[in-house]
Amino acid sequence: MTTESPSTEAPSTETRPAGSAARFATAADLLEAIQPGTGGREILDPATGAVVGRAPEATPEDLESAIAAARAAQPAWGARSHAERSAALNAAADAVEANAEALAELLSREQGKPLNGPNARFEVGACVAWLRATAGFELEPEVLFDDDGGRAELHYRPLGVVGAIGPWNWPMMISVWQIAPSLRMGNTVVVKPSGNTPLSVLALVHVMNTALPADLLHVVAGRRDVGALLVEHPDIAKIMFTGSTAAGKKIIKDSADTVKRVTMELGGNDAGIVLPDVDARAIAEDLFWGAFINTGQTCAALKRLYVHEDVYDDVCAALVEVAEVMPMGVGLEEQNVLGPLQNQAQYDVVAGLVQAAKDSGARVLTGGDPDESAPGYFYPATLVADIEDGNPLVAEEQFGPALPIVKYSSVDEAVEMANGLEVGLGASVWSADREAAVEIAARIEAGTVWINKHGAVDPRMPFGGMKQSGFGLEFGVEGLKHLGAPQVINY
16 A cells, blocks of 8 residues: 555645654654554564564555556656755655654664664665755756757656665665655656565655655555566556566566666675785774675675785784674664664575585684574674685675675786676775776776775765666766656757
8 A cells, every 4th residue: 555545636746835744753653654554464673573563565456546646646746847846855855854763763673773883873864865965966958069050959858657666675765766866857656665674665755755745656565466566567667676686687577568767776796805005904994884884785785805815814803803893783772783684584695605605614704603592683793714706605695794705816816706796786996006996996897896995875976787786877967867768859
């Protein structure tokens, strides 16, 4: 079902007055607003196993209603000026900011990430920042030529209704990455959240809809069959998807009959290359958070680290020092900065890959010994050294708190290993010599290469993958263009 019943009246395009957004004091207040009156599916806290709340299970009829309402609202919304649409996004940002603590509490309980560190409060703050940044971008018609032969301009028109399918690792933030540019470009949006974290997205959309014009934004929480219907629906003009490469391939196939536009942000297995001129202690904490942000459950996290033999032992030792002082536990406990894996399936992936590394003779520097008797899907921060490049922990995306550290002898060897997989979302180069690092970065097959940092996305900076990490761009003015239909006017 949608968070608000589709209006039976003509869709409104008036932004609600500033300050009119509802305020929710706690996550419990938010849950009361979004839970179905009866029934629904229980969602459990991955840290404790306790029931967080009940999520609605949408039917095909619910999806049809949401799409119909969004489609009816789109022409009037698309006719509004960029300034008016930006004002609406800023109003939505105000609403999210006003309810930041309640949203972060619910996110922490459902997804598992702690309130502090680069986690739940950080994610809600990123939602606000992305809404405001997207509202501020300018996209003027581009003059292609203007001479004696005539004038040609390139414009971008709204597509229609965008279907947004998000993941469970950053459910609120990635939903905003999809919603904000879609609305900014005059589209309306139907969101299908992950079945693992529907409450967070339901709450986010509910809060945003207290400030947005009616019927621009709908959320339909349901199982995969609802997502499949969204992808195939003839009234959906574009699909934005963030998730696994396997799921992305299925979406591309299912969207083909309606010739939908798609943006695919798919799986990554990001490489980092550490050059021999680094100060190991100086970079250790940044390396750690590049890999272990959101307890490693991030598409563009550092997932395989290649370290030159001259500094290999020093980097390993420095990373162990950092890892062993990072508190892991229940997210609502303020001291914690690492949380559980979000679900049993992902826990099993991480545990299996670490065990395979152990069986191969790799050396576990820290971690790798979860307490199986404790509640929650907690897997300790794990660093694995003396591991071969082809080991499953290196070659397969672990998506969790386990980092393999591979020794190399020459830069050519490191670049070859970094480029050796069929994914290319992000990568990083670590060096005291920026120019040398930039030269190496240009040789790496990845959509973004960071220097002396990893995973630092920015709303002003286009983001997308190479190879089987997807296609299409998000963020910035280039991201806006991917949410519009290019039209040339020649006169």
